[in-house]
Amino acid sequence: MAKINPCFRRTFVFFNVLFAILGVVFIGLGLMAHFQLREEEGNKLTGVICMVVVGAVIFILSVLGAYGAQKENKNVLIAFFVIMCMGTIVLLRLAIPVAMSRNEVIPMLEKEFQTLVPLNKADKDFQHTLQYFQEQANCCGLFNGYQDWGNDVPASCDCADVEPDQCRLITQTNNNYLISIKNRKVYSQPCGPLIMGYINTGLNIALGVLFGFGSLAMLAAVMSLVMIIRITAPIPSPPPIFALDYKPPKYSELIPSA
Template sequence: MAQINSCLKRTFIVFNFFFAIIGGIIIGLAVLSQILTSAEEDQSMEGRGMGLIVLYVMGAITMLLGLLGAFGAYKEQKLSLVVFLVCMVIGAFLMIRAGIPAAIARPQVEGILEEKFRDLLPLNSASFQVKHMADTLQTQMHCCGLFSYTDWNDDIPASCQCSAEDEEKYECRMLSYSYLRQGRSIYSKPCFPILMHYVLLLADITLGVIFTLAALAVLGMVLSSIMIHQLRQANRTTILLSVPSIFTPGPPKYQELHNPPPPY
């Protein structure tokens, strides 16, 4: 006999399947990131291994919790629901603890990065790794310099060059002979504002994911708590109160005083 409200049970199962799908999406993103970055062997990709491990672990835990919650609701198993509830409490606490400081630090990201990038100037006298990073940004983002093309002084690399095809798609500018030995068309936009756009977009997406998971964890806590309460109420032994015999009514008083008629 079902002990949990059927509507609540179906809602909780759907919620947990959605939770498991999110875990599968996280694992898929980790696999895609690993494929796209597998060919990169430079020093800028040294930290990708730890990031991929974190994605795999988060995806696996999310998927397993979703399946555990759905199983506990379907079988109306109290132990599975209690484990799910404990995990949701821990998950909500961790998400909120990580999300609030990140949201507070978000407006300071641009200033911190700008200070660090300005320490790399001038680019023409920077290390090989910094030059390689700048060349990669300029090639992929179609920009020149971190804050201006003057970051390279007079040694502007070929990655800044704007071809005839690029002039139709991107903003370019022609440098006069006072800066270079030959006139050259270069990208007019600096790289730092473009880079910051993607950094802040990634930060906003990360904050959205963190607080969305926190909200889902709180919702899971509420639903699982209600179902555990229903299971506890259904398992309680019903106590029937019996009326003591001392209060059993006796025969009417008029029967005691009634005298039968004498026989004839």
């Protein structure tokens, strides 16, 4: 006889199936991205591998929980409960320090970016990354516009097919006068505030994911613990049944006649 409430069990299995599907989606996206990237793009391949690993872990844990609940297997549910408890501790251990130091991250990054100016003397990899971002976001420089590039303003800063108020002329000082250089127009908006905004959004998403998965792992641990308790609980013996229409035997039936 089943010891776990059928509705409770089906709810638990249903959500585990949903997370198993999510794990398969992660694995599929990771494999698709892997085939599209070149082998020399090591940093991107590292992110793809992490996505595949996370998807595989989610899939295995979801199958483990669904199987243990459906079969009412105490050992499987205990293993699932322990893993969920460990996952909750790890996720909250990552999320809480990030949330506490979040207001210090943006100013620290701004100071770090200030040390990279002038950009024409910065690391080549950072220059290539920033130039790509300039082309995509229609911005130039970090915090002071094109002046952050010194005398080597790259072509990625040039205005093209944008509103005139988004552009400005490059000028330089000549005999204490500001003159334009070949009427060259570049983006007036610096990239630093945009980058800081993206980083802030990324931190919010990361905190949401960490706290969200931590809460779900805690809920799964509680539900699995309830099922473990129900499985290990002894089966109560049924109470004795007494007939309501019971009648005692007649006196003549108890004492036979001589």
